[in-house]
Amino acid sequence: MALRVVSVLKRRLGGPGQKLLRSGNLLSATQHRWEKMPSSVGFPVTSRRSFSKTALIVDVDHNLGIATMKMNNPPVNSLSLELLTNFVIDLEKLENEKRCRGLIITSASPKIFSAGLDITEMYGKSSAHYAEFWKAVQELWLKLYMSNMVVIAAINGSSPAGGCLISLAGDYRIMADNPKYTIGLNETLLGIVAPFWFKDTLVNTIGNRASEHALQLGLLFSPTDALRVGIVDQVVPEDKVQDTALNVMSRWLSIPDHARQLTKTMMRKPTVDRLLKQREADIKNFVSFISRDSIQKSLHMYMKHLKERKE
């Protein structure tokens, strides 16, 4: 199957996209190599590099120009300060790899894409810790939302709150068709409020009315409902998520990078600038909001409820 997908990738880049690239004199080293491949054979993986840190496994296929990043923070891929920090470091590395044009984000543990922000980072800690944590959350969103790479979320499990934000920060979302999985910004269910830039990212994806409805009720959508409302772009059988991501990637990579990147910047920069203009104030707001006794109590009760569900 992987070979078939690679053949599709080669065919795609040999088509109109390739012509566009040629006319703009924009062929990257990776694409040159693709062009030389005879179409009857699968693409041999001659250059593959992996780097794996605590909580993230990154695999870069230089021939395809695609990196796959698997969140690997058992049991639920909660976004701890450590995971957020490593995520940002690895994203920067990939961004600097000229030949890496696409990134697929997924989970190493099927069933949970990511449980969102690590709640234990948000209660019973110092103000300095909350500030550091929030800065890391901001940093990841800023880097991901404005990435020069094509970013595809291969959502192979549940994806509440911060997990949903990671998916929304990408360019395209493919979700596994399993009614047990849910996705959405469910902050209100925890007694907290989605920050304005989480909200903006959702509004940019599904529009104002649907966002207001989803945010006020803290809706967690099944894959079918997520597709209907537009939170995800495609729902596919569980075992087809990765291959579909590669296929979709080939379509996006057939567009000349500079044109696609400038378009992405044009669409997203106003949203990003809103946070950049008030980044420190946003950190202060978060620290003062999360430190409130009532909010600390809500988070504590929510964690207790999560644990009691199992008993």
Ligand SMILES: CCCCCCCC/C=C\C/C=C/C(=O)SCCNC(=O)CCNC(=O)[C@H](O)C(C)(C)COP(=O)(O)OP(=O)(O)OC[C@H]1O[C@@H](n2cnc3c(N)ncnc32)[C@H](O)[C@@H]1OP(=O)(O)O
């Ligand atoms: C005035 C305006 C001011 C603005 C201020 C802004 C403030 C906004 C602040 C923050 C925004 C918040 C964003 C978030 O992302 S909050 C996190 C939201 N996440 C969730 O609600 C998901 C909760 N988890 C689940 O629903 C489930 O765990 C699951 C569906 C992900 C997986 O279910 P299952 O496989 O059954 O696993 P368990 O429930 O048994 O969980 C295993 C284990 O993991 C712990 N855990 C789960 N989620 C989290 C988490 N997000 N953080 C930390 N720990 C988590 C769970 O408690 C279990 O622990 P154990 O009992 O010790 O094994």
